[in-house]
Amino acid sequence: MSANSHETNVRCSCEAAKSFVDWYYRQINDTKSISSGYVNNHGAYDRAGHPPADICINGLVVATPQEWEALLKQQEHAPKQPDPNKRRVRYDVEGYNVHVINADYRFGASQKMLDLHSPTDGVRMMMALTVSGTVYFGTSKNAGDDYWEKQTFHDRFILVPNWDVLEKSGPKYGRRYLIMSHNYRAN
Amino acid sequence: MAPPTGPRASRGNRPSQRGSRGGGGIGKRRGPSRTDRDGDVSMDSVNAANPPTGPSAHSTRGNRGSRGGRGSRVSTRLASNVRNHASEDGTARSDKSQFSNKVTLKIHGLSASKASGNQDGGLRSLLEFLERKSSKGRPVVLGRGVIRGEYVWLKVKQADAPLLLRLNGFSYAGASLTIEETNDPIPPQNAQSTIDGPGPNPSETREKLLAVLSSRYNAEQKLLDLSALGADQNLFSLGAFQSKALAEKSFKVLMSLTNTRYDNPVEKEAGIQAVTIANNDIHDVYEVFTLAQTLPHLRRLDLSGNKLEDMSKLAKWRHEFRRLEEMHALGNPLANLPNYSTQMVEWFPSLQVLDGRRVRTPEEAAEAFKSWFPTPLPRLPSNLRDGGNNVASTFIRGFFTTYDQDRVSLARQFYDDDSAFSLRTGAEPVPDTYDNFSRNLETIGVRGSSTQQRLFTGSNLIAELWARLPATRHPSLDLVDAWQVDCHTFPGLAEPSGQGLAMGLAITVHGRFEEVDPTRQLLGTRQFSRSFILGPSKSGAPHPYRVISDELALQTWVPQQQQTPTAAVQAPTVTPAPTTAVAAQPPVLDDAMRAQMVEELCRQTGMTPEYSRLCLAGLADWNFDLALKSFHEKRGELPPEAFVPTA
Numbered sequence: 022m023s024a025n026s027h028e029t030n031v032r033c034s035c036e037a038a039k040s041f042v043d044w045y046y047r048q049i050n051d052t053k054s055i056s057s058g059y060v061n062n063h064g065a066y067d068r069a070g071h072p073p074a075d076i077c078i079n080g081l082v083v084a085t086p087q088e089w090e091a092l093l094k095q096q097e098h099a100p101k102q103p104d105p106n107k108r109r110v111r112y113d114v115e116g117y118n119v120h121v122i123n124a125d126y127r128f129g130a131s132q133k134m135l136d137l138h139s140p141t142d143g144v145r146m147m148m149a150l151t152v153s154g155t156v157y158f159g160t161s162k163n164a165g166d167d168y169w170e171k172q173t174f175h176d177r178f179i180l181v182p183n184w185d186v187l188e189k190s191g192p193k194y195g196r197r198y199l200i201m202s203h204n205y206r207a208n
Numbered sequence: 209m210a211p212p213t214g215p216r217a218s219r220g221n222r223p224s225q226r227g228s229r230g231g232g233g234i235g236k237r238r239g240p241s242r243t244d245r246d247g248d249v250s251m252d253s254v255n256a257a258n259p260p261t262g263p264s265a266h267s268t269r270g271n272r273g274s275r276g277g278r279g280s281r282v283s284t285r286l287a288s289n290v291r292n293h294a295s296e297d298g299t300a301r302s303d304k305s306q307f308s309n310k311v312t313l314k315i316h317g318l319s320a321s322k323a324s325g326n327q328d329g330g331l332r333s334l335l336e337f338l339e340r341k342s343s344k345g346r347p348v349v350l351g352r353g354v355i356r357g358e359y360v361w362l363k364v365k366q367a368d369a370p371l372l373l374r375l376n377g378f379s380y381a382g383a384s385l386t387i388e389e390t391n392d393p394i395p396p397q398n399a400q401s402t403i404d405g406p407g408p409n410p411s412e413t414r415e416k417l418l419a420v421l422s423s424r425y426n427a428e429q430k431l432l433d434l435s436a437l438g439a440d441q442n443l444f445s446l447g448a449f450q451s452k453a454l455a456e457k458s459f460k461v462l463m464s465l466t467n468t469r470y471d472n473p474v475e476k477e478a479g480i481q482a483v484t485i486a487n488n489d490i491h492d493v494y495e496v497f498t499l500a501q502t503l504p505h506l507r508r509l510d511l512s513g514n515k516l517e518d519m520s521k522l523a524k525w526r527h528e529f530r531r532l533e534e535m536h537a538l539g540n541p542l543a544n545l546p547n548y549s550t551q552m553v554e555w556f557p558s559l560q561v562l563d564g565r566r567v568r569t570p571e572e573a574a575e576a577f578k579s580w581f582p583t584p585l586p587r588l589p590s591n592l593r594d595g596g597n598n599v600a601s602t603f604i605r606g607f608f609t610t611y612d613q614d615r616v617s618l619a620r621q622f623y624d625d626d627s628a629f630s631l632r633t634g635a636e637p638v639p640d641t642y643d644n645f646s647r648n649l650e651t652i653g654v655r656g657s658s659t660q661q662r663l664f665t666g667s668n669l670i671a672e673l674w675a676r677l678p679a680t681r682h683p684s685l686d687l688v689d690a691w692q693v694d695c696h697t698f699p700g701l702a703e704p705s706g707q708g709l710a711m712g713l714a715i716t717v718h719g720r721f722e723e724v725d726p727t728r729q730l731l732g733t734r735q736f737s738r739s740f741i742l743g744p745s746k747s748g749a750p751h752p753y754r755v756i757s758d759e760l761a762l763q764t765w766v767p768q769q770q771q772t773p774t775a776a777v778q779a780p781t782v783t784p785a786p787t788t789a790v791a792a793q794p795p796v797l798d799d800a801m802r803a804q805m806v807e808e809l810c811r812q813t814g815m816t817p818e819y820s821r822l823c824l825a826g827l828a829d830w831n832f833d834l835a836l837k838s839f840h841e842k843r844g845e846l847p848p849e850a851f852v853p854t855a
Contacts, residue, residue, distance in 0.1 A: 031663060035654035075696050080588030092585055101557070101579040103527060110582045116648035118632045120663070120757040122741045128700040128709060147700055149714070149757045151739050153634065159581035169581045175737045175761065177716045179698060204694050204716045206737070207584060 030121050033143025037198050038119035038150050041180060044196070046112050046152075049093060050162070056086035060199045065184035069129030075202045089203075099159070106161035112174065113164055115154040122179070123147035130184055145182055148198070152176045156207055174207040311369040314390045315353075315360040321381035329355050330381070335362075337380055342371040354394060361394045416446055417465055430479060434462070435486040435510070456495050463498040477505045484510035486536070492521045500528035507531060512563075513539035519551050526555040530580055533573070534561040590693040599753065600695040600715050601685075603742065608682040611674075612721075619671035622755045624746060629670045630663050631677075631760040641678055641725065642762055670758075681722040684832045687804050692718040701756070704746040712756070713742040723765060735763040805832055810852070813839050819850040 041058075048055045059074040060066045076083045083089050093110070102108045125140035126147040138144040153176070159169025179202035186195040315334070323330030335350050342348040348371055353362040364372055369389060376387040420442050424433045437459070438449045448458035470476035480503055485496055493516070499506075506529055516522055519542055535552065537543050543563065553559055553567050557576040560568045568576070594600035603622075610618040623629070630647040633640045640646070647662035664670050683690045695715040703710045717738045724731055741757040802824070809820040809832070824835045 028660065031660050032655070035649055035659050038649060039654045072699070075698060077591055077694050077696065079585050080591040080692070080694060081586075082591065082593075096585050097582050098578075099580055099582050102581060107581065114650060115634045116632050116650045116761070118630055118647050118649055118759055118761070120628045120630070120741070120759060122628075122712070122743075122757045123700065123702045125702050126700060127702075149739060149741050149759065151632070151737070151759050151761055153632075153737065153761050153763075156584075158584060170584065172584055173735075173763065175716070175718065177714070177739045179714060179741075181700060201700070202696065202698050202714055204714070204739075206587075206692060206694070206716070206718055208587070208692075208718065 027124070027141045027143075029141055029143040030124050030146060034119045034121050034146055034148050037146070037148065037180070038117060041150065041178070041196070041198060042114055042117050042152055046114050050109075050111055052093070052097065054090060056090060058196055058200055059086040059203070060181065060201045061086060063183065063185055063199060065129045065131070065188075066181075066199075071129055071201070074200050076205075077203070078205045079207060096158070102159070106166065107159045107169065109157075109160050109162060111157045111160050111162065111164075111168075113154045113157065114152055117150060117152040119148050119150045121146050122149050126181060128181065130182070131188060134182075134184060134188060144187065146180075146198075147182075148180045150176075150178045150180055152178070172207040174205065177204040178202065309366045310363045311366050312390050312392070312394065313362045313364055313369065313372060314388050314392075315362060316358055316386040316388075317380060317383045318355070318360050318385075319358055321383035323381040331355055331360065334360060334380065338372060338375060341375050341378065342368065344371070348372070356395045363394075413446060414465070416442060417448075417462060418469075421462060421465055421469070425480075430481040431508075432466070432480050432483045434459075435484045435488065435513075437485075437488055452495075459496050460498050463502040466502055473505075476503070481506065482508035482510075482534075484536075485514070486510045486539075487513040490514040490516065492516070492524070494524045497524055500525055504528065505531045508534040510536040511540065512536045516540040516542045518542050518545060519547070522555075529556055530577065531558050532556045533558050535559055536563055538563050587692075589688065590691065591695075592693060593696040594713060594715075595697045595711075599713060599742070600693070603740075603753075604693060604715065604717060605685050608685070612679075612681050615674040616671045619667045619674065621750050622753075623667035623670055623758075624749060624754055625666045627667060627670065627755050627758070628663060628665050629673070629755075629758045629760075631762060633762050634764065640762070640765070641727070645673065645677075678723050678725065682719065683721070683804070686832050687808055689808075690719055690804060701741075701743045704744055710744050713740075713753070715740040715742065725765065725767075730767050732765045732767040734765045737761040737763075805835075808832070809835060809839070812836065814851050815839070815846075816850060816852050819846070 045055060045058060047053075048058075059076075060071055061073045073085065076086065076089050078089060078092055083092065097108070097110050099108045124146055126145045127135065130145065134145065154174060155171050156174045157168035157171045160166055178200050180198040181201045183196050183199045186197055315338075318324055318330050318334050321330060321334075323333050326333060331353055335353055339348055339350050348364075348368045350368075351363055353360045355361075373387055373389065375385065378385050420440065421432075423442075425431070426433065437443055438455070440449075443449055443458065446458075447454070448461075449455040466480070467476070470479055483499065483503060483506055485499065488496070490496060490511070491514075493511075509529065509532055514537075516537070517540075521542065522537075535556065537548075537552075542548055549562060549567060552562055557580050558573045560566060560570060560573050592600055607618065607622070610621075631642055631645055632648045633642050633646040634648070645662055646652070647659065649659065652658040652662070664673050685691060693715065695713060698712050698714055699709060701710045701712040717740075718736070720733050720735045722731060723734050738761070739757070739759045740755055742753045743756045745752055745754040805824055806817055806820045809815065809824060810817055813820065813823075813836070815823065823839055824832070
């Protein structure tokens with residue numbers, strides 16, 4: 022059985038995907054920062070010389086997660102709208118799916134992590150995650166409410182382990198996986 | 209004697225208690241008045257704790273009534289209302305026996321009394337009068353009565369009936385009351401609620417109002433003419449505009465009926481683009497506020513000839529009608545105000561024409577509109593960063609052609625034992641051909657065995673699945689507008705030899721393909737997104753790179769207009785093995801795709817659309833490459849008018 026279809030890897034990748042999707046879309050729907058979810062400025066990857074996350078938004082390459090946040094802010098821009106229920110941009114996730122694309126991910130990993138987790142442990146995984154759904158413009162917080170315009174969106178992320186968090190002993194706070202590539206299209 | 213309003217009517221809470229019955233009745237039982245004298249909120253334990261006294265002792269219902277005198281009068285009244293309401297509906301309670309202690313009374317004389325002019329037809333004051341007069345030895349609490357024609361129908365407790373029947377012949381507000389016991393059921397509710405007294409049949413009224421709406425709708429101009437409603441004979445005959453309050457209500461009804469004529473907001477928006485409510489004696493737009501809720505995307509509005517004094521009378525609409533392009537408000541006093549025009553432009557961002565004068569260009573309007581609603585990000589064409597060797601474009605081009613024609617060979621060429629494929633449909637309520645294979649973790653959950661079963665690993669399994677999927681046809685990659693392909697290289701994949709890291713290529717493709725629905729044999733179009741992760745191949749593979757991961761996300765299938773029900777479309781039924789069927793199937797293209805091909809050929813050759821179409825439809829048979837080839841061959845023979853003149 023290949024490492025990719027190994028039961029533990031499948032289960033762990035699905036759970037990691039769910040945790041990521043829940044977090045990511047809640048953050049952007051609440052207009053909170055998502056830049057900590059990208060590999061940029063994470064110790065282990067910085068030390069290993071990992072390039073910054075590749076972010077491509079509707080065909081436009083943006084250099085940093087902060088620029089993507091600025092774009093999110095830009096599309097929310099509605100200064101004249103007095104009604105907060107018509108000012109929002111809301112992402113409703115309708116589906117997602119994940120594949121493990123490298124069960125033996127090593128980039129930036131310490132020897133400790135390599136020794137501790139084998140490729141069938143469901144930890145050292147590089148994953149391709151796709152998410153799609155509907156993005157509503159000029160709407161409220163609640164699903165099913167009136168909106169001004171809607172589009173379908175499709176996000177493709179490549180996630181890699183967050184060594185800084187995984188290596189810590191004891192309770193682990195923070196994202197266990199980080200975005201190293203993000204492709205967004207809304208049509 | 210003046211129309212009795214009753215001394216207790218002034219007790220603040222009474223009118224609202226009686227006036228607002230209906231759906232909320234049940235809820236009111238839970239109100240604060242339900243607490244016991246000592247503050248206990250336990251209606252049900254009361255029976256046991258306080259043994260009933262008095263004539264109603266044999267009845268648990270009467271038991272509550274007898275508590276009325278102890279300060280919980282309102283609560284008993286409400287409870288009684290609820291019971292009456294339930295028993296009247298008949299369906300509300302299945303066990304009717306619990307109402308067997310109820311007696312129905314028919315009371316005549318209210319309509320002749322002076323109280324009949326009250327807002328509720330005098331019902332409330334009559335009931336209060338009866339309560340007051342019958343409560344001699346002990347308090348009598350009456351439930352809600354209803355007016356049906358000449359009579360007031362009332363259900364009372366059996367024990368209270370004699371006390372009330374004793375009032376037969378009493379004089380009430382200048383009229384003599386006749387109170388009799390009856391076994392007849394209470395007649396069903398009429399069009400008008402108890403408040404409005406007897407009224408016309410509701411469905412009849414509805415039909416009449418719908419007829420009014422139809423007669424006032426101009427389909428050509430998409431105009432709903434609601435001007436001078438007060439002068440409308442049909443509406444007049446319905447009495448819909450007799451008073452100001454009634455006129456406002458009637459307008460609401462007209463709006464709600466307008467809503468029912470359309471299946472969805474999009475149809476409504478397309479159907480009604482202009483409305484005139486001119487000459488309606490409107491003093492403030494709140495009188496017709498529902499117009500903004502019913503038709504929020506209105507383009508043209510005529511308000512002229514009303515009585516809007518100043519801008520404040522229009523202020524209720526300042527956050528509505530964001531798409532309003534044209535407005536007429538002459539004939540209102542506000543139109544003479546100095547700030548009229550500037551204020552209108554400020555309030556209505558899309559407004560371009562005010563009273564026939566241009567106040568904004570369409571561009572200015574578009575700009576002003578932007579600050580009102582969030583705006584989607586601009587869309588750029590494909591972004592291909594595949595490392596300079598055009599790996600992605602070569603791969604994509606080969607991939608989709610082969611996928612349409614020979615999926616088995618495709619799987620052998622680019623997929624190996626570690627390659628993963630899965631597909632995913634959205635969360636649409638309609639069942640889909642692909643649903644049994646859909647690995648949508650949002651739908652199937654992340655812990656079920658389906659996550660494993662619907663992940664297809666290895667070229668054999670993948671080819672097997674593909675053979676079971678409907679035949680498809682992707683448009684030519686030359687139609688650049690039909691595709692969005694983004695790709696880039698990334699580090700961190702495993703080298704197939706085992707040691708070291710390798711570069712990968714991440715490709716996402718958005719587009720659509722034609723698909724034959726296998727159960728209905730219908731040709732349709734489906735939007736899809738497909739994400740590939742490519743990495744280096746193991747040694748001995750036919751290509752230097754392989755597909756590591758392939759995820760196909762499918763959106764709703766849209767049937768095409770039946771255009772060519774030819775054998776070509778039927779082909780897959782005759783040969784159920786999809787792999788061969790796909791190969792045998794001649795090209796099936798829809799008009800939109802053809803139009804796109806024509807446009808693309810125009811762009812590449814400089815020919816007019818007519819000649820481009822001829823070129824494509826001729827020998828090339830809608831094969832874009834062939835058409836382009838034949839153009840280059842025959843270029844010299846083409847007449848000058850075949851080309852778009854270059855200015």
